[in-house]
Amino acid sequence: MIDIKVPTVGESISEVTLVKWLKKDGEWVDRDELICELESEKATFELNAEQAGILHIVAEEGATLNIGDLACQIDETAARPEGAAPKAEAPKAEAKPAAAPAAPKAEAPKAAAPASDVKATPVAQAIMADKQVKPADVKGSGSMGRIMKNDVLEALQNPGRKGGAEAFSREDKREKMSNLRKTVSRRLVEAKNTTAMLTTFNEVDMGRIMEVRKQYKDVFKEMHGVNLGFMSFFTKACCIALEEWPAVNAYIDGDNLVYHQYCDISIAVSAPKGLVVPVIRNAESLSMAEIEGKVGELAKKARENKLTIEEMTGGTFTITNGGVFGSLMSTPIINIPQSAILGMHKIQDRPMAVNGKVEIRPMMYIALSYDHRIIDGRESVSFLVRVKELLEQPELLLFGKDPMKALLEVK
Incomplete structure (x- = not known):
């Protein structure tokens, strides 16, 4: 009989929740077959059968287990049931x-x-x-x-x-809070209580970016195999602005300020079991296509609860997009220990004064929540103004400044 125990999944994680058994008690399992789903405070992962045999479940669904606790046992000496193999292949036989x-x-x-x-x-x-x-x-x-x-x-x-449900129903439903939701709740309260958080706002005319996407989306998809979305523009703009205003890309460690020489951008994603923030490493060195590919990959993993702990730790700055849910304006909460977070919102046509005339323009409010202990008002406002400038003139994303000024070597 082989004992299957809860493995170590991270230095700071001491317990997990057994979310769901994928195989039934007494059922035959093959080697490396997935047998159950576990959820830690940071991610969801699965246990595999170490050997083929008959499964004997020990821990129940919903149970909280410590690292090293016994989850199940596998009797590897048992003979394979006659109907085990055909049962596993049944979906293929029905599909043909x-x-x-x-x-x-x-x-x-x-x-x-x-x-x-x-x-x-x-x-x-x-x-x-x-x-x-x-x-x-x-x-x-x-x-x-x-x-x-x-x-x-x-x-x-x-x-x-x-x-x-029947009309005027007054039934209540009670369910246990998941480890992930507990962690999100704890971190949000910690961010509010331990940082001097302040939010500054601006608005961006998204017309130029929308024109670029309309003009190049087909050839971009054909050449790179990914869609040209808004996130790559925002990520590029933030990377340039972070390099110019390094305090926004830093954090407080005791009595020290730690400045990052790289941009690891966390992208807030709403997953089935809660908010997760997978990280795009060294985003400042990636092309637009590479950023879009990484965003798509991480978002897909988040929806399928396949993100690893490594993919969700170590970000230096966060971007969150409440606009996909229709949010017009909000004050995002800092993703500690980071010092700032940028909030994107819904693009909405609004009348704007352009060259002395009123025009209907596709506008987006953007918000920067920041820790005032490390980032001053001048830095936060200047950072957001720089992001606005880069988004309204996406050509600047190539050099970080006007091509003509770069040619003439002037500011």
Whole structure:
């Protein structure tokens, strides 16, 4: 019998939560097969079977385990059940006879699965994927709460009733706070209580960047294989501004100020289990395509809860985009121990005075929250003005200053 224990996942992590068993007790598992999901205060990771055999579960789902605690055992001396191999290959066998029109059904579970563990019939899954209905918004009438076709159709006809709940329901739902959510809560309170946080605002005319994206998005995608988004422009602009105003890229360590000679940009991402901030290392040295590729890669890992602890630690400056959720203006909270965070917001057409005339321009409010203990008002405002200048004239991102001034060697 082989003991499978909770592995060490980081120097500061002493306990984890067993989120979900991927295999059942008494079920056959192959070597290196995923058997359960664990969640630490920083990330979600999985345990693999060290040997093939029969699984004997020891820890229950939702249990808090210390590093080194026993999670399960595997009887490697047990014989493989006769039906074990065919059962693992069943999805492939079912997919082969499917006709071409049925392809969307085969893909539907992938789109619907992350939102909920509720089971649904293939037809119901296909409809939910096509109509973008979350399983949590549908009340299943089948056996064991299984979602049927009619359940989805009823939910579409009555969109105001979430999860099939009755009108005027006063039920409460209580669930245990995850380790990740606990950590986010603790760090946000710590940031508010231990820093002299202040926020300064400005606004950016996004018209020029939108023109550049419209002009080059197709050829950019064809040449680099990634979409040209706003994040690469903001990341580049912040890197240039951070090099010019190093205090914004520094932090306080006791009685010392630590200045970074590099820009590790943390990108705030809303993941299924909470807010995470994966880091783009040495962003100042990356091209636009490399930044976009890294943003896409990290965002995908965040949505799938696949980020490692190394990918979420060590940032020197954070960018958060509340605009994707419709936020017009906000005051972001510093991601300690960093000293500043830039908040992007929704692009909205507004009347602006341009050369003495009123024009409708696509405007975005930007906010810089900073620790006033290390960053003065002059530095914070100048940093934000510099970011605004670089975004409104994206050509400056190439040299960091006007090409003609660079040619003439003037300021």
